[in-house]
Amino acid sequence: MIEDKNQQLTPLSELGEFKLIEHLTQQFEIKHNSTIKGIGDDAAVLDAKNKQTVVTTDMLVEGVHFDLSYVPLKHLGYKAIVVNLSDVFAMNAEAKQVTVSVAVSNRFPLEALEELYEGIALAAKIYNVDVVGGDTTSSTSGLLISVTAIGEVKPEDVVYRSGAKPNDLLVVSGDLGGAYMGLQILEREKEVFKVNPNNQPDLDAYTYIMERQLKPEARKDIIKLLKDLDVKPTSMIDLSDGLSSEILHICKASKVGCDLYEDKIPLDPQVISTCEEFNIDSTTVALNGGEDYELLMTISQKDFPKIKANPNLTVIGFMTEENIGANLVTRAETKIPITAQGWKNFDS
Amino acid sequence: MIEDKNQQLTPLSELGEFKLIEHLTQQFEIKHNSTIKGIGDDAAVLDAKNKQTVVTTDMLVEGVHFDLSYVPLKHLGYKAIVVNLSDVFAMNAEAKQVTVSVAVSNRFPLEALEELYEGIALAAKIYNVDVVGGDTTSSTSGLLISVTAIGEVKPEDVVYRSGAKPNDLLVVSGDLGGAYMGLQILEREKEVFKVNPNNQPDLDAYTYIMERQLKPEARKDIIKLLKDLDVKPTSMIDLSDGLSSEILHICKASKVGCDLYEDKIPLDPQVISTCEEFNIDSTTVALNGGEDYELLMTISQKDFPKIKANPNLTVIGFMTEENIGANLVTRAETKIPITAQGWKNFDS
Numbered sequence: 257m258i259e260d261k262n263q264q265l266t267p268l269s270e271l272g273e274f275k276l277i278e279h280l281t282q283q284f285e286i287k288h289n290s291t292i293k294g295i296g297d298d299a300a301v302l303d304a305k306n307k308q309t310v311v312t313t314d315m316l317v318e319g320v321h322f323d324l325s326y327v328p329l330k331h332l333g334y335k336a337i338v339v340n341l342s343d344v345f346a347m348n349a350e351a352k353q354v355t356v357s358v359a360v361s362n363r364f365p366l367e368a369l370e371e372l373y374e375g376i377a378l379a380a381k382i383y384n385v386d387v388v389g390g391d392t393t394s395s396t397s398g399l400l401i402s403v404t405a406i407g408e409v410k411p412e413d414v415v416y417r418s419g420a421k422p423n424d425l426l427v428v429s430g431d432l433g434g435a436y437m438g439l440q441i442l443e444r445e446k447e448v449f450k451v452n453p454n455n456q457p458d459l460d461a462y463t464y465i466m467e468r469q470l471k472p473e474a475r476k477d478i479i480k481l482l483k484d485l486d487v488k489p490t491s492m493i494d495l496s497d498g499l500s501s502e503i504l505h506i507c508k509a510s511k512v513g514c515d516l517y518e519d520k521i522p523l524d525p526q527v528i529s530t531c532e533e534f535n536i537d538s539t540t541v542a543l544n545g546g547e548d549y550e551l552l553m554t555i556s557q558k559d560f561p562k563i564k565a566n567p568n569l570t571v572i573g574f575m576t577e578e579n580i581g582a583n584l585v586t587r588a589e590t591k592i593p594i595t596a597q598g599w600k601n602f603d604s
Numbered sequence: 605m606i607e608d609k610n611q612q613l614t615p616l617s618e619l620g621e622f623k624l625i626e627h628l629t630q631q632f633e634i635k636h637n638s639t640i641k642g643i644g645d646d647a648a649v650l651d652a653k654n655k656q657t658v659v660t661t662d663m664l665v666e667g668v669h670f671d672l673s674y675v676p677l678k679h680l681g682y683k684a685i686v687v688n689l690s691d692v693f694a695m696n697a698e699a700k701q702v703t704v705s706v707a708v709s710n711r712f713p714l715e716a717l718e719e720l721y722e723g724i725a726l727a728a729k730i731y732n733v734d735v736v737g738g739d740t741t742s743s744t745s746g747l748l749i750s751v752t753a754i755g756e757v758k759p760e761d762v763v764y765r766s767g768a769k770p771n772d773l774l775v776v777s778g779d780l781g782g783a784y785m786g787l788q789i790l791e792r793e794k795e796v797f798k799v800n801p802n803n804q805p806d807l808d809a810y811t812y813i814m815e816r817q818l819k820p821e822a823r824k825d826i827i828k829l830l831k832d833l834d835v836k837p838t839s840m841i842d843l844s845d846g847l848s849s850e851i852l853h854i855c856k857a858s859k860v861g862c863d864l865y866e867d868k869i870p871l872d873p874q875v876i877s878t879c880e881e882f883n884i885d886s887t888t889v890a891l892n893g894g895e896d897y898e899l900l901m902t903i904s905q906k907d908f909p910k911i912k913a914n915p916n917l918t919v920i921g922f923m924t925e926e927n928i929g930a931n932l933v934t935r936a937e938t939k940i941p942i943t944a945q946g947w948k949n950f951d952s
Contacts, residue, residue, distance in 0.1 A: 274944070292656060295859070297765050298662035298694035299755070305775055308640060311881055312647035313703045313737055313752055319744035320707075346646035355661045357750055361669075365893055376938055389661055396667035400743070402705055402750035406631075407647070417645050501622075510646070596622070 265365035268394070276366075277392050280373045286382065286389040288352050290408065291386045300388035302353060307408040313344035319359045326442045327565040329368055331470045332401070333375025336562065339496065341383055341407035342474035343548045346494035347416075349409035351476070354380065355389035359400040372401075403564070413488065415553070418515030420510035425491075426573040429478045431522040432499055433538060436545025437530045438462065438469030446594040451561040464526045464540060478568060485562045489553035498546040503582055506554065513580035516594065517575040519587050543584070613713035616742070624714075624788050625740050628721045632728065632735040638735045638756065639680040648736035651703060655756040660691035666746030674790045677716055678816045680749070681723025687844065688753035689731050690822035690897045694842040698761040698825070699756035702728065703737035706848060707748040720749075731824060733826025761836065763901070768839040768858035772902040774921040775837075775911065777826045779870040780847055782833040785878045786810065786817030812874045820897045826916060833910045835900035850900050851930055858902075860926035864921040864942065867935050889944070891932070 268276060277295075286294045291569065293301040302309070316336050318320055324332075337354055344351040356376055360369060363381065369392075380387050385405070441462045447457055459466065474494075491510055493502045499521070507514055521542045531538040554575055563569045573585070582594040606871065611723055618623060636643045639650040644672055650657070664670055664684050672680075685702055692699040704724055708717060717740075728735050733753070787812045796803055807814065822842075830837065841850045846871070869890045879886040902923055911917045921933075930942040 262698040292759075293638060293764065298691040298840075299658040299753075301695065301762055302657040302659060303759070304652065304657065309650040309652065310647040311650060311701070311703060311752070311754065313739055313750070314704050315705045315739050315750060317707050317741055317743050320734075320742050343646040347649065348900050348914075349647070353661060355752065359663055359665050359748060369952065389659060391661055391663050393663050393665055394668050395665050395748070400707060400748055402661070402663060403658070404752040405647075405705065406659065409649075411640075411651070414640075414649055420891075488938050491645075501854070526683070537936045575614055 265367055268327055268360070268364065268366055268369070271297040271366065273392065277390070280369060280392065281387065281390065283377055286386050287384060288386050290352055292385055294388040295390070300353065301356070301371070302388070306410045308411050308414060310349045311404065312340055312348045312410060313402065313404040314340050314343070315400060315402045316584045317400050318546050323446070324399070326446055326468060329371040329377035331379070333486055334379045335472060336377055336401040336403050337383070338472055338474045340403040341385065341476070341551065342494040344405050344498065345474055345476055345479050346492050346551060347407065347409060348413050348479060348482070348489070348492060349407035350479070351383055351385050351407045353386045353388045353406040353427035356387060357402040359393050359395035360372060361395050361397055361399070364399065381554045383474065392527050394424060394480070404538055415489050417491050417493050417506050417509035418577050420506050420512050420554040422465035422512055422575050422577050424490050424559060424575045425554055425571050426514060426516065426552070427555055427569050428499070428522065428552050429475050429552055429568055429569050430548070430550040431527065432495070432548050432550065433522045433527045433545045434465045434468035434524055434540035434582050435472060435547035436541050438467070439468055440534055441530065442469060461566035462526065462530065464524060465530060469547065472547065474549055475551050477478060477506070477553050487555055488593065492551060492553040495504040495548045495550045495552055496546060498544040499552065500543040500594045502552050503594055504596050506552070507582045511578045513576035513578050514573055514582045515576055515585050516583065517585050520570060520572040522570045533566040543575040606647060611778060613715055614875050616708070616710060616712065616714055616717070616835070619714065620838070621740065625738070626778040627894055629701045629735065629738065630719060630859060631725055634734050635732060636734050637719055638700055639736055642734055642736040644919050648701065648703070649720050650736070650754065651724070652756045653927050656759050656762060657753040658692055658695045659695045659752065660755060661750065661752040662688050662691070663748060663750045665748050671794070674794055675818060677719040678723035678726070681720040682727045682819055684749040684751050685724055685727035685731070686820055686822045687897065688751040688843045688844040689733065689824070690844065692753050692755035693822055693824055693901060694783065694840050695757060696761050696827060696830070697757035698835070699733050699753055701734045701736045705739040705750040707741050707743035709743050709745055709747070719751035723844050730812065731822065733749065743931050746819060746841040748869045757858040763837050765841050765857035767921050768854050768860050770860055770923050770925050772838050772904055772923045774844070774851070774862060774864065774900070774923060775906060775917050776900050776905055776918055776920050778868065778896070778897055779872045780843070780898065781875045781877065781893045782816035782872055783820060783895035784889050785875050786799045786813035786815070788882055789814055789878065790817060806934070810874065810878065812872060817895065820854040820895065822897055823899050826899050829914070829916060833914070834911050835903055835907045837903050840901040843898045843900055844894060845894045846892040846894040847900065847941045851942055852944050854900070854902065855930045861924035861926050861927045862921055863924055863933050864931065865933045868918060868920040870918045
């Protein structure tokens, strides 16, 4: 949309920094009692009362984490909030506030920033969080968004990565690999577009996985579900970097090993069919794909009856003694060690 | 230092994202009881008990906020923390935690990031704050640092911009204009260096103002002093953008006007002499220079006896009814309206 030459666009230099921030943030209303003061002073003031506060921060960088040739700015704003809230939920906490800092080059008109903030506002509305601060500055090249998310949790409810015990069940929400395969489709269509800009691709077969990439959701519903089921996980982490590296984080922090069953990994039919089309192994995609923003947790075996009938949660393995290591038990029933791939942002 | 071709430098790609974060953050120790969990989980966990939490965030962008041709990376890391703590102090709060996110291009070797984090660690040590989270990612071009600072304050102690009343005294800590004039010296020396790289300039006459620019301090001591003097300001803000725009922020938030006396503005002799050398008006520099990170506050007249003998605090004016507006009373005793200049980062 920022390419539309027929629109009347407003250069950022017309507003200046203060007016720009005011313009972009005036839409944000305060919803929570714990937000004593939001935007408009040197700092926000919060009051979590008898709860603990969780704080997490994450950056999205143009050309590294997103490509504006196929990511709409509204989706990007939405995603920037969601990926941070996902970390709050991974502590078993309720998300309450966010701060948003944006660095942007002069090549973006005001209307582009408005679209970005529309997505931010939509996520804040849907996830019921207050936007309490931020910063808008220029950059010499691209667009960069840095979000800090803040949540509240009763001290007895907080779940760390470090609490898993041998024999605990390894459980994941939703299904895996969709965001990665959605990215493959978007990258392919970008190449097609370069060759023939008038081509109108039929992307109906990829709707789910493209949405997993472009408009991921954080599993606030799972935190509520766990409370309703009266299950407190022994450890939890969100799946931003792919199943294998997140499992290794839990194993390392909890000093345990793990047997992960390949045939238990939940995959959407669209992921399976797209993997076939691209001739990629779907297990590899689930293990290393990343950006699914599902929750990976361990639960005590005694809690198994409470979760076993639930379609949102899948048992994919169990924890072992540390010296066993973290292993994938393949369909052929061989055991292979799990290795971290993650996002290699610094590869040259 | 990143230009030294004789050093053995380590490309960031050798480590990968997880190891890089671990390497850079392993030096940080937790010092505060309120930091329940620091780096190493999805989010930090904090407990302010019966206090309120203040949260503020700020970004520093290469080519916009700093120029690495004369800013050492260690100083930059230090400054990135300090400018955020300054906002915490401006709420009359104690700074407790920071999160640090860094986006960096592959042109920086590991050793450069280590220097940056040395400065971050030094500021964390001197200001007694815990580094509880962060993110290190690559960027397509320069270096960008985003810091979120968190503080604690008793609900009855928090000071907003909005509490100033007519007849309150306008008070500033320290002296003004130094950071801006330090920048002028650094910019001049950069041009000299371009012409003659072997020139060894004598910068002794500019030590104070260069330090104000390169290694600013946040006025933690003033917050303690105010407590010791039993003075609670009616409003407060930190001086990041220059005196005039900060005065206007207080006037707008508090719905008051102001008479600022030109002859009361505290200036260091080095600022005055450098202004003369550059043929710039020192009042203009103090009003619009920015980056001094002093505290600007209003106090009730009844508190004047408590502060009047203190060399750290200068009364520079008083607040008036809103309809009088914000004015500078010049040495010639004429009144001219104060206008905001601030940082025009989006100027084209």
